[in-house]
Amino acid sequence: MTRMLTVGAAQLGPIQKEHTREEVVQRLLTLLAQGAERGCDIVVFPELALTTFFPRWFVEDISEADHYYERSMPNEATQPLFDEAKRLGIGFCLGYALLDDDGHRWNVQTLVERDGTIVATYRKCHIPGHQEHQPDRPFQHAERYYFEPSDEGFGVWKAFGGNVGMMICNDRRWPESYRVMGLQSVEMILCGYNTPIHYVPDPSQDILQGFHNSLVLQSGAYQNGTWVVGVAKGGVEEGVIGLGQSCIIAPSGQIVAQALTTDDELIVANCDLDWCARYKDTLFDFDLYRRPELYGRITEQRGAVQPEGPQYG
Ligand code: CDT
Numbered sequence: 444m445t446r447m448l449t450v451g452a453a454q455l456g457p458i459q460k461e462h463t464r465e466e467v468v469q470r471l472l473t474l475l476a477q478g479a480e481r482g483c484d485i486v487v488f489p490e491l492a493l494t495t496f497f498p499r500w501f502v503e504d505i506s507e508a509d510h511y512y513e514r515s516m517p518n519e520a521t522q523p524l525f526d527e528a529k530r531l532g533i534g535f536c537l538g539y540a541l542l543d544d545d546g547h548r549w550n551v552q553t554l555v556e557r558d559g560t561i562v563a564t565y566r567k568c569h570i571p572g573h574q575e576h577q578p579d580r581p582f583q584h585a586e587r588y589y590f591e592p593s594d595e596g597f598g599v600w601k602a603f604g605g606n607v608g609m610m611i612c613n614d615r616r617w618p619e620s621y622r623v624m625g626l627q628s629v630e631m632i633l634c635g636y637n638t639p640i641h642y643v644p645d646p647s648q649d650i651l652q653g654f655h656n657s658l659v660l661q662s663g664a665y666q667n668g669t670w671v672v673g674v675a676k677g678g679v680e681e682g683v684i685g686l687g688q689s690c691i692i693a694p695s696g697q698i699v700a701q702a703l704t705t706d707d708e709l710i711v712a713n714c715d716l717d718w719c720a721r722y723k724d725t726l727f728d729f730d731l732y733r734r735p736e737l738y739g740r741i742t743e744q745r746g747a748v749q750p751e752g753p754q755y756g
Pocket residue numbers: 490571572584611612613614616636637638639
């Protein structure tokens with residue numbers, strides 16, 4: 444018996460400032476309908492899929508940005524998505540900004556099963572960019588102003604007939620994100636992202652954005668024997684060019700589907716979750732081969748230290 448899961452990566456083109464939640468949800472519903480036609484069990488939407496990527500602007504009074512955050516999920520604007528997905532029997536994963544009842548601001552993804560049950564809401568752990576206004580930049584990446592980093596870490600949930608984990612955008616650049624999920628037997632990781640092509644601190648990386656995206660997603664999949672679904676919000680959003688290149692990666696590290704555009708586009712793959720065992724039970728048999736007693740620095744230390752001892756040469 445193989446455990447097949449048909450997954451759709453529902454890439455979004457840009458969402459401009461003036462686009463309403465209702466307009467965006469209509470786009471999500473169109474992609475969901477395409478997912479139904481193509482036999483999807485789950486459709487994965489990107490990070491901050493309901494609004495423009497608002498951390499590109501700084502506001503002195505953060506409450507001026509409150510309208511970009513959801514206060515509950517589902518809510519009036521997203522209920523049609525929840526209803527239609529349940530009617531179609533398709534699960535989904537949706538990224539959005541959450542302002543909770545205690546006033547905390549999170550960058551989250553909610554995973555919803557095919558019967559409409561909310562499986563989990565994951566809160567982004569690695570928050571990139573800067574906290575303070577940097578007026579000399581062509582655009583801000585003030586995620587550290589708008590979002591708290593989660594202390595909950597990387598969970599894995601029994602859903603969709605397998606073990607499903609989540610991460611959000613910058614999390615995908617850190618091998619620890621995948622490994623913590625690998626250690627919970629993850630079989631599919633869902634990851635939405637908004638990645639500007641222009642990296643202000645070091646523009647030499649701009650031309651490598653696509654390469655780095657593939658590099659981290661493929662490595663994380665292979666080294667942990669898991670499917671990885673990377674889903675972009677791309678295109679030119681409020682003048683900022685965002686990476687597309689949404690992709691579905693096999694446990695072998697191979698790309699099995701990749702978006703061709705930077706617009707709304709659904710890519711689909713039939714994923715055999717049992718394929719994961721070929722890697723988890725052989726080359727990456729963690730129980731047999733890992734050496735956790737040698738990896739203490741990974742959890743004991745944050746920044747790098749210099750090696751001890753004399754300077755040679
Ligand atoms: N959304 C997000 O996390 N974006 C970052 C941009 C680079 S840091 C300014 C990313 O890792 O893709």
